[in-house]
Amino acid sequence: MTRKNTIIDCGDFTIRSLVKADADSLSANANDYDIWLNLRDRFPHPYTRKHALEWIDLVGKPGTRENPQVHFVIDVEGEAAGGIGLLMQTDVSRVGGELGYWLGKRFWGRGIMTRAIAGMTDWYFQNLPITRIYALVFDYNQPSARVLEKCGYTLEGRLKKAAIKEGKVIDELLYARVIPD
Numbered sequence: 001m002t003r004k005n006t007i008i009d010c011g012d013f014t015i016r017s018l019v020k021a022d023a024d025s026l027s028a029n030a031n032d033y034d035i036w037l038n039l040r041d042r043f044p045h046p047y048t049r050k051h052a053l054e055w056i057d058l059v060g061k062p063g064t065r066e067n068p069q070v071h072f073v074i075d076v077e078g079e080a081a082g083g084i085g086l087l088m089q090t091d092v093s094r095v096g097g098e099l100g101y102w103l104g105k106r107f108w109g110r111g112i113m114t115r116a117i118a119g120m121t122d123w124y125f126q127n128l129p130i131t132r133i134y135a136l137v138f139d140y141n142q143p144s145a146r147v148l149e150k151c152g153y154t155l156e157g158r159l160k161k162a163a164i165k166e167g168k169v170i171d172e173l174l175y176a177r178v179i180p181d
């Protein structure tokens with residue numbers, strides 16, 4: 001049965017708004033060094049139930065603080081298995097959003113994120129006044145680069161020494177998709 005707060009239904013998983021009941025599975029799946037190593041430092045590690053509840057309070061179902069709602073959970077068999085969202089840009093860059101995403105390790109390698117990004121890219125372009133979605137990938141994160149390429153994102157460049165993670169300065173790969181002219 002499709003839940004009321006479903007954004008897109010991908011058959012064996014859905015993308016939907018977060019609800020408080022997601023806190024346990026969200027924190028269990030997000031609490032992973034190998035996930036954190038590929039994300040911004042503001043993604044907590046260790047990731048506790050308290051972090052999950054704060055996140056749900058911030059971006060959960062309509063009526064909470066995020067407006068427009070752009071952050072969602074990837075629901076696999078009722079579990080909060082991962083997350084996908086857009087960081088909306090401001091000022092003259094407000095026609096763009098930075099895509100962020102992660103998936104619990106147990107669910108890797110099943111094509112879930114490829115279908116999630118493909119579906120949500122279309123959804124964002126259809127539902128938000130934006131012309132560009134981009135992602136910044138740490139240069140060692142080959143699976144993420146591969147997923148973006150499979151979803152039609154173009155490698156626009158290598159941002160040299162643009163980030164620091166775990167004390168190491170690294171290059172970032174800039175991938176983007178824009179709406180057709």
Ligand SMILES: CC(C)(COP(=O)(O)OP(=O)(O)OC[C@H]1O[C@@H](n2cnc3c(N)ncnc32)[C@H](O)[C@@H]1OP(=O)(O)O)[C@@H](O)C(=O)NCCC(=O)NCCS
Nearest residue numbers: 035038101102103108109110111112113114142143144146
């Ligand atoms: C990146 C991530 C989201 C991928 O999710 P996923 O559902 O496993 O991805 P998919 O199964 O859709 O596709 C993975 C692709 O990467 C490929 N891949 C896996 N390991 C790889 C490696 N070491 N080198 C190159 N490609 C690799 C897979 O073969 C597959 O491509 P294919 O379909 O051509 O075979 C997941 O690994 C993750 O959450 N990582 C940690 C957080 C993260 O990196 N977020 C993105 C930050 S930019």
